[in-house]
Amino acid sequence: MNHITLEQWLAGQNPALAATLGAIMQSCARISDAVALGALVDLHGSADASNTHGEVQKKLDLFADDCLARALAACDHVAAWASEEHDDPTISEDHGNQGEYLVLFDPLDGSSNIEANISVGTIFSVLAHPYRGTTPGDAGFLQPGRKQVAAGYVVYGPSTVLMLSCGQGVSAFTLDHRDGQWRQTRENVQISPQTREFAINSSNQRFWEKPVQRYVAECLAGEAGPRARDFNMRWVASMVAEVHRIFSRGGVFLYPRDTKEPRKAGRLRLMYEAAPMAFLIEQAGGAAVTGTQSLLDMIPDTLHQKVPVILGSREEVELIVRYHADPNENVSSQLFKTRSLFVQPHA
Ligand code: AFP
8 A cells, every 4th residue: 555644645635624634633643752751751640630520630631632722723724622621612812713613622532541551542523613704602513423524533552543534434544653744554444334342341231221231231142142143342441442443343332321420421422522433433334323313413412411322333333223222122131130241150
């Protein structure tokens, strides 16, 4: 494959969008360096602050947030941006009125993993400023995910990889640390429609909704169960890493509606995590739902709204949607009345 650079690839896009994505990717290259240097540059550990969700912020969360904010402030085409780390959007001082785009980002997803040296990532979403010429407010951001102009994530793993879509398929770019260029390493990425691998935080099993109880029980029952095949399970606790695994070999990721915090519909944020990931997944032929609704069709109520997320290999997600449509239909959900999800070894 001829590894064209991101700059060359962006030359085929609308110039304003290319400049906006270029600014985001320059910051992600800086974040990649900081993540790699970590403790050497005193960027490990807590920042002694918490965000709008009450979560403790790490030094690298704040570093990444600042990098992106500075780059977006300098970009002529960005009217405002919203970060998972802040209550309210920031209006660009210089370009608030004329900027074409609104950008949302989770500066460092999975940051609880940093000190364990497990992959973390940046997730971003680009929307058109719907009232261009006026100062953007929250309302401008509250667009359904299907209206995203572009979305992507960067996974800071053994390689630093960008997965990007501007609505015409998904491309992967690897950061070449030798010269700082992002180079295309996959194009028209497709997610296999079938899978034998699922990812869910099983410690929450007692809180899950019934259709998810049923789905996981059937996977765990393996060859002898209703699915008639063995499944593998993974949990990294870093959504970017989970989604990246799905892009490389298929799979399904679930952070379902649960009763752990009854006031919240889920753990993950619609605008900063679910919608951009859903955009990428659908662009690669996969599916992304809440269980009962397509994530991309959800009209957000608030910037920091949380939602259930089920995404990945299309046929598997469709099966889970069918279970949501009729949660009482299958007898295997009855299993939970008598025994644990994890079957005890035979005595
Ligand atoms: P952090 O950014 O606080 O580490 O949260 C990561 C995350 O939002 C998402 O990336 C994971 O899928 C999920 O939380 C992990 O949640 P658990 O704590 O339930 O494993």
